[in-house]
Amino acid sequence: MGFPLLSLIVFTPVAGAAVLMFLRRDDAVRWTALGVTILDLALCVAMLASFDTTTHEMQFTERRPWVPALGITYALGIDGISALFVFLTALLGWICVLASWAAIDRKVKEFMVSLLVMQALMLGVFCALDLFLFYVFWEAMLIPMYLIIGVWGGDGRVYAAFKFFLYTLAGSLLFLIGVIVLYFHGGETFDILALTAQDLPFQVQSWLFFAFLVAFAVKVPMVPVHTWLPDAHVQAPTAGSIILAGVLLKMGAYGFLRFSLPMLPQASVHYSTLMLALSALAIVYGGLLALAQDDLKKLVAYSSISHMGFVTLGIFALNLRGLEGGILQMFNHGVTTGALFLFVGLIYERTHTRSMAEYGGLMKAAPVYTAFLALFVLSAMALPGTNSFVGELLVLSGGFAADLAIGATAVLGALLGAAYLLGMYRKVALGPASVARFSIRDVNAREMAAILPLAAFVLWVGLYPKPFLDIIDASAKHLLMQVHGEGSGQ
Amino acid sequence: MDPETSIRPLLAIAVPALAALAVVLLNNREKLRDVVSPLAAIALFAIVASMAPTVLAGGTVDLRLFEILPGIDFAFRVDALGMVFATVSSLLWIVAAFYSIGYMRHLNEHAQTRFFACFATSLAAAVGGAFAANLFTLVIFYEVLSLVTYPLVYHHEDEEGWTGSRKYLVYLMGASKSVLLAALALTYHIAGSLDFVAGGLLARADASAALLTVVYFCYLFGFAKAAVMPVHAWLPAAMVAPTPVSALLHAVAVVKMGVFCVLRMLFHVFGVELVGKLGLGIATAYLVSFTILMASVYALTRDDLKARLAYSTVSQLSYVVLGVVLLSPVAMVGGIIHIAAHAFSKITLFFCAGSIYCASGKRNISDMAGIGRRLPWTMGAFFIASLSMIGVPPTAGFVSKWYLATGSVDAGHIAFLAVLLVSSILNAAYFLPVSYTAFFETETQESRTPVREIPMMTIPLVATAILSVLMGIFPGYFLALADGVVK
Numbered sequence: 001m002g003f004p005l006l007s008l009i010v011f012t013p014v015a016g017a018a019v020l021m022f023l024r025r026d027d028a029v030r031w032t033a034l035g036v037t038i039l040d041l042a043l044c045v046a047m048l049a050s051f052d053t054t055t056h057e058m059q060f061t062e063r064r065p066w067v068p069a070l071g072i073t074y075a076l077g078i079d080g081i082s083a084l085f086v087f088l089t090a091l092l093g094w095i096c097v098l099a100s101w102a103a104i105d106r107k108v109k110e111f112m113v114s115l116l117v118m119q120a121l122m123l124g125v126f127c128a129l130d131l132f133l134f135y136v137f138w139e140a141m142l143i144p145m146y147l148i149i150g151v152w153g154g155d156g157r158v159y160a161a162f163k164f165f166l167y168t169l170a171g172s173l174l175f176l177i178g179v180i181v182l183y184f185h186g187g188e189t190f191d192i193l194a195l196t197a198q199d200l201p202f203q204v205q206s207w208l209f210f211a212f213l214v215a216f217a218v219k220v221p222m223v224p225v226h227t228w229l230p231d232a233h234v235q236a237p238t239a240g241s242i243i244l245a246g247v248l249l250k251m252g253a254y255g256f257l258r259f260s261l262p263m264l265p266q267a268s269v270h271y272s273t274l275m276l277a278l279s280a281l282a283i284v285y286g287g288l289l290a291l292a293q294d295d296l297k298k299l300v301a302y303s304s305i306s307h308m309g310f311v312t313l314g315i316f317a318l319n320l321r322g323l324e325g326g327i328l329q330m331f332n333h334g335v336t337t338g339a340l341f342l343f344v345g346l347i348y349e350r351t352h353t354r355s356m357a358e359y360g361g362l363m364k365a366a367p368v369y370t371a372f373l374a375l376f377v378l379s380a381m382a383l384p385g386t387n388s389f390v391g392e393l394l395v396l397s398g399g400f401a402a403d404l405a406i407g408a409t410a411v412l413g414a415l416l417g418a419a420y421l422l423g424m425y426r427k428v429a430l431g432p433a434s435v436a437r438f439s440i441r442d443v444n445a446r447e448m449a450a451i452l453p454l455a456a457f458v459l460w461v462g463l464y465p466k467p468f469l470d471i472i473d474a475s476a477k478h479l480l481m482q483v484h485g486e487g488s489g490q
Numbered sequence: 491m492d493p494e495t496s497i498r499p500l501l502a503i504a505v506p507a508l509a510a511l512a513v514v515l516l517n518n519r520e521k522l523r524d525v526v527s528p529l530a531a532i533a534l535f536a537i538v539a540s541m542a543p544t545v546l547a548g549g550t551v552d553l554r555l556f557e558i559l560p561g562i563d564f565a566f567r568v569d570a571l572g573m574v575f576a577t578v579s580s581l582l583w584i585v586a587a588f589y590s591i592g593y594m595r596h597l598n599e600h601a602q603t604r605f606f607a608c609f610a611t612s613l614a615a616a617v618g619g620a621f622a623a624n625l626f627t628l629v630i631f632y633e634v635l636s637l638v639t640y641p642l643v644y645h646h647e648d649e650e651g652w653t654g655s656r657k658y659l660v661y662l663m664g665a666s667k668s669v670l671l672a673a674l675a676l677t678y679h680i681a682g683s684l685d686f687v688a689g690g691l692l693a694r695a696d697a698s699a700a701l702l703t704v705v706y707f708c709y710l711f712g713f714a715k716a717a718v719m720p721v722h723a724w725l726p727a728a729m730v731a732p733t734p735v736s737a738l739l740h741a742v743a744v745v746k747m748g749v750f751c752v753l754r755m756l757f758h759v760f761g762v763e764l765v766g767k768l769g770l771g772i773a774t775a776y777l778v779s780f781t782i783l784m785a786s787v788y789a790l791t792r793d794d795l796k797a798r799l800a801y802s803t804v805s806q807l808s809y810v811v812l813g814v815v816l817l818s819p820v821a822m823v824g825g826i827i828h829i830a831a832h833a834f835s836k837i838t839l840f841f842c843a844g845s846i847y848c849a850s851g852k853r854n855i856s857d858m859a860g861i862g863r864r865l866p867w868t869m870g871a872f873f874i875a876s877l878s879m880i881g882v883p884p885t886a887g888f889v890s891k892w893y894l895a896t897g898s899v900d901a902g903h904i905a906f907l908a909v910l911l912v913s914s915i916l917n918a919a920y921f922l923p924v925s926y927t928a929f930f931e932t933e934t935q936e937s938r939t940p941v942r943e944i945p946m947m948t949i950p951l952v953a954t955a956i957l958s959v960l961m962g963i964f965p966g967y968f969l970a971l972a973d974g975v976v977k
Binding site for chain 1: 656660663664666672675
C-alpha cells in the first residue's frame, strides 16, 4: 500500500470545508473554495497520469480495518470504470465554484461548505471498494444536496428538495435491503470485489436485480421514476444543477456497472431486453418532453433523461462497443450538460427569466456567449466532431448489435434531440433581437474560465477520444467477461 | 502505385480555414480583408493542382493523423473521385471570390466579414470532405459544411431569411441525425470499420440483403445535400442567400458534397458489385429519374430566376447519381464528369442571375424583357451556359450527357435514355425562354432605368462560361479522373 492518493483526493474538499468555517469575508471564502477545488483537480490529474490502462485491477487501493467485527473495512480503489468519474467530479467541482461566484450572494460560506462536502462524498462513492462505505457516502450525499436545493434554490425549492429527498431515499432503502442480502449471502463481508466473485443462485440474483434497479433507476433517472428531476433542476441553483446532471445522474449508471452487471450477471443478461426497452423509452419520452418545454432549464433537464437513456442502452447492450460508448457517454453528458446548465445560469443571471419565448437575437448582444452555446448545443445533439458523437456512434452500434428495433428507436431519439436543441438555439440566439430590453453583457473572464475547459473536452473527446477509451478499455472487457463468463470477452 | 504520404491534404484544408481567420481579424480593414479570399483561393487551387499528377497516374496522396476508434482513423486520402470534387470547388472559388467582392460591394451588404469568413470555411469543409479517407472523417466535414453555410443562408436576417434558413437546417440536420446516423452505426456494426475500400467496405460483409438494403437507402436519403426527392426542398429554400452563395455553394460545393458522398457510398462503401447484386442500381435509377423529371417540371413553373435555377440543380444532381447507378462503366464516367460539367454551367447561370439583380434589381424572368441589349455579356454567357445545361455541342453538358446516353444504352436500359431525352427537352423549355425574353422581347417603359454591366461581376461570369465551353472541347482531365474511379 503506497501513498494514499485517493484518500487525499476524497478528503481534500472536507479539509477545505473545515478551513472555510474560520473565514469571515465572502470573497475569502470564494477564493479558498476555488483553491481547494483546483488542488483537488490537480490531484486527480496526477492520478490519471499514473493510471495503468493495461489492467482491469483496482489501482491506488487502500485498505484499513474499520469495524472488523462486521467485516467492514475502509477500502478505496479505482479501475477504468470509475477513474473518469473521479476526474469528472473534480473537473466540475471548481466550475461549480465559479458558477456560484456571483449567483450565490447570501450564506456564501454555508453554500461553499455544502458544495465541498458534496464533492468529497461524490468522490467517495466512486472510490469506495467496501459496500458499507459506499452506502455511507451514497446516503450522506443526500444531505448537502438537499441543502443546496432547499436553501439556495428558487421559489419552489422546499417542494423540489423534499421530492428529490423522498424519491432517492425510497430507492436507497431497497438498495439497503439488497446490500444486507448480499452481506449474508456473501459470507458476511462488505468487500465489493469479494462479493463480485461469488456465484449467487438465479432466484436471488433476480430479486436483487430489481431491488438495485429501483435504486439506480431513480438516480439515472429512468422513465417512469424520473419526475423528481425537472423539479430539482429547475429549483436548484446553477451549481446544484451542474452537480445533479454532471455527477449525481451518473451514480445510477455507475451502480449498474459496479453492482448489477458483475454481481448479478445471469439476471443482467436475462433482463437485458427489459432494460433496453426501458432505455429506448427514456430516450424517446425524454426527448418528447424536452421538445414541449418553454422553460430553458426544464428543456435541458428533460434532455438529460433522453441522454441518460443512451447510457443505459449502451450498458445493457452487453457488448464492448455499447459498454464503452455508454461509459464514455456518461463522461460526455457530464461535460456537455454541465456546460448547458452553466449557460442557462449565465443567461438567467442577466435576464431573470428562463422562458425561451422572451429571448431571441442574443447573438447580437452576446456573441461570445452564443458562439460557445452553439458548441455545446451541437455537442448535446451529438454532431460529428464533438464528444457525444463518438459515444453515440458506439452506443448505437452496440445497440443495433443487441437489437435492431431498439437501435432504430434510439435513432428516433437522436432526431428528437436535434429538433429540441436546434429549436432552443434558434429561439435563444437567432431571430430578431427581442432581448434588447434586457441589458445583456457578454461573458466575463471568470465565466470564460469555467467555459473553456468544458469546451476543450468537447473537441478533445470528439476528435481524439483514444486516451479516454484507453482508460475504460481493460475494465470494460473484464466486466463483459464477468457478465458472459470467462473466455467470451469479445 | 504505392500511396504517397504528404501533408498537402491537410494544407488544402488549412489554407481556406486560415483565410477565414484572417478575414475575421481584418474585420475593420475592408480593403485588406477583401484581398484575402482571392489569394487563398489561388493558393488552394495550386495545392490541389499539385496533387493532380499523382492521382492522374493512378496513385493516391495519403495522410493518416491518428486513431479515433478501433477501425476508424482521422485520415485523408486524395483519390480520383475526391480530385474531381476538389478541382471543381477550388477552381471555381477563385472566380467566385472576385465575383463576391463585386456583388457584396455593389449592394453594400451588411455583415460582410461574417459572409467572407463563412464562405472561406465552407471551402475548407468541402475540400476536407473531398479528401476524407473514411466515413467518420467525411461526416465531420459534411456537418461543418451544413453549419457554416447556415449563416450564409440567413444572411439578410429578414423574415424570408429566417424561414428559408430554418428549412435548410431542418432538412439537412434532420436527415443527418436520423437516417445517416443509423446508416453509420449500422455500417460500423456490420463491418467494424468506416474506411473507404476499393470495391466496397460492405462487399464481403456478413449481413442479410434486407439489412444492407435498409442501410443503402439510409445513406441515399441521409446525404440530403444530394437533394434526391423527397429530401430536396431545402435547396430552393436556400435561395434566400446572397447570389454568390447560391452560385458557389448551392450549385457547386454543398450540393456536390451531397452527390460526392452518395458516389463515395456507391463506390467505396457498398461497391458497384454489391449494389448490382442487391438489385439496388435499377431501383435507385427509377427514383432519381423521377427526381430528374419532377424537378424539371417544377422549374418550368417558376418565374423567379433563382428558384428556376434551384430546381434545375435538383434535377441535374440526380443525373450524376443516375449515371453511377446504371452501373455501366460508360454511364458511370458520364455521371462523374457531370459533377464538373454542371458546376461550370450552373455557377455561370447563378452569376448571371446575381449580375442581373445588381444591375437592374430584377429577379423575375417576366420582368427581364429586353435586358439582353443592356447586359449583352451577361445574357450571352447565360445563353452559352443554358446550351450546356441542355447538352448542345460543343459545351461541357454535351460531353457528360453523351456518356450518360450511351451508357444507358450500354447498360441495356433504354427507358433511361428516354428520361435523358425528355429532361433535355424540359431543360430547353425552361432555359431558352429566358434568353428569348432577354434578347427578343421589347423593354417595357418603366424598366428603362440605367442598367449597365458591372465589370467585377461580368468578368467572372464570362470566365465560367468560357470554362463551360473549354470543358466541352477538352474534357480529357475529368475523363481521365473518372476512368480512374471506374476502373
